[in-house]
Amino acid sequence: MAEPEGKKHMTGPINPAADKRLIAREQSPYNAEPPLPDLARGFLTPHESFYVRSHAPVPQIHPAGFRLEVAGLVERPLSLGLDELRRGFPQVTVTATLTCAGNRRSEHSKVRKVGGVAWGAGAIGTAEWTGVPLSAVLRAAGLRDGARHVWFEGLDRVPDGGNTISFGASIPIEKALAEAGSPAGGAVPGALVAFAMNGRDLPPVHGFPLRSLVPGYIGARSVKWLGRVVVSDRPSDNHFVRHDYKLLPEDDPATWAAGAPIDKYAINSVICSPEEGATLRPGRVEVRGYALAPGLPGRRITQVGVSADGGETWTRARVSDAERDFCWQLWHAEVSVTPQTRSLAVRARDSAGETQPRVPEWNVKGYLYSGWHQVAVTVWNA
Numbered sequence: 163m164a165e166p167e168g169k170k171h172m173t174g175p176i177n178p179a180a181d182k183r184l185i186a187r188e189q190s191p192y193n194a195e196p197p198l199p200d201l202a203r204g205f206l207t208p209h210e211s212f213y214v215r216s217h218a219p220v221p222q223i224h225p226a227g228f229r230l231e232v233a234g235l236v237e238r239p240l241s242l243g244l245d246e247l248r249r250g251f252p253q254v255t256v257t258a259t260l261t262c263a264g265n266r267r268s269e270h271s272k273v274r275k276v277g278g279v280a281w282g283a284g285a286i287g288t289a290e291w292t293g294v295p296l297s298a299v300l301r302a303a304g305l306r307d308g309a310r311h312v313w314f315e316g317l318d319r320v321p322d323g324g325n326t327i328s329f330g331a332s333i334p335i336e337k338a339l340a341e342a343g344s345p346a347g348g349a350v351p352g353a354l355v356a357f358a359m360n361g362r363d364l365p366p367v368h369g370f371p372l373r374s375l376v377p378g379y380i381g382a383r384s385v386k387w388l389g390r391v392v393v394s395d396r397p398s399d400n401h402f403v404r405h406d407y408k409l410l411p412e413d414d415p416a417t418w419a420a421g422a423p424i425d426k427y428a429i430n431s432v433i434c435s436p437e438e439g440a441t442l443r444p445g446r447v448e449v450r451g452y453a454l455a456p457g458l459p460g461r462r463i464t465q466v467g468v469s470a471d472g473g474e475t476w477t478r479a480r481v482s483d484a485e486r487d488f489c490w491q492l493w494h495a496e497v498s499v500t501p502q503t504r505s506l507a508v509r510a511r512d513s514a515g516e517t518q519p520r521v522p523e524w525n526v527k528g529y530l531y532s533g534w535h536q537v538a539v540t541v542w543n544a
């Protein structure tokens with residue numbers, strides 16, 4: 163049947179899977195990650211391969227009427243249109259890896275089942291983010307005495323009982339005002355109000371028209387569809403700050419209230435190819451993947467080791483990219499496999515001597531899995 167005339171130019175709800183080449187973990191809200199070999203293709207992750215983590219449908223925001231509100235403990239509350247934000251402030255482009263705190267959650271579930279999106283190891287990606295340093299916006303508003311935390315509020319509506327709530331986050335004022343140096347990457351602001359990803363307007367599913375972007379912090383602090391920034395003397399009491407994203411051994415309300423919110427992400431490394439279940443020929447095999455130093459300025463991956471014998475012996479991998487704060491490194495290694503080989507494993511070490519445990523401590527929500535990544539393979543002697 164033909165569309166009625168008047169409806170032809172109306173936009174429907176945004177299809178979050180459009181232009182994506184991802185494996186859906188949930189259709190609604192859309193949560194999806196790339197096949198791992200796609201991640202290892204390049205230092206920057208193209209939009210099609212960039213994971214999506216959402217708690218609600220993508221809100222449709224009309225840029226003409228959009229305003230970013232800045233409120234709370236400031237001298238001058240601001241209400242900024244997109245043009246004012248782009249023209250009135252310095253712009254910076256920062257390369258940073260974004261990773262979900264739940265990346266690799268399904269491996270926690272092998273120890274003891276955890277709820278939440280059952281992520282593989284693809285809830286991570288690296289992009290060039292362009293925007294305005296949050297510090298510049300805060301300076302324009304003028305911080306008042308007692309300013310200790312900066313809250314971000316998204317414009318999506320997350321179902322909560324019969325109601326809806328906004329997705330929110332909170333970062334300490336020191337992080338909001340921080341500036342880290344990075345030899346290859348230039349100055350890296352502690353946080354950005356970002357409007358572009360890999361040189362183009364943010365795609366709707368990644369937060370159009372604005373998102374916060376907090377290099378080094380878990381993805382949950384990089385709030386998409388950012389509508390409000392609030393300066394406060396305390397962390398936000400948003401559900402996603404108070405009741406989620408904490409490393410706790412059990413699901414008990416008292417421990418939840420007392421637990422500290424996760425901010426920085428942890429050291430990690432993952433094999434992207436061969437994939438789990440691959441069949442290989444005996445001999446030399448090329449192994450590829452990513453490694454991520456913890457989300458602290460100056461931390462570097464200094465060693466990546468790959469084992470084909472369950473951790474008895476390790477081959478040093480070669481890292482391919484320039485070192486930059488808050489960015490992953492892609493690596494590759496050649497190892498020998500025989501018909502006795504059952505799995506490939508990777509582990510990394512950073513410049514502060516931090517390493518990955520074989521199996522990390524379990525937590526009830528399955529966050530920050532950072533154990534050795536192991537891929538089962540079959541070696542077949544033709």
Ligand SMILES: Nc1nc2c(c(=O)[nH]1)N[C@H]1C(S)=C(S)[C@@H](COP(=O)(O)O)O[C@H]1N2
Nearest residue numbers: 213214215216217262316329381382385386
């Ligand atoms: N408004 C809003 N912001 C959000 C979320 C959300 O559901 N709503 N999800 C967060 C989480 S948990 C992550 S890991 C990142 C994912 O960003 P991406 O979908 O652009 O990859 O966005 C964060 N920002």
Ligand SMILES: [Mo]
Nearest residue numbers: 262263381382
């Ligand atoms: Mo996340």
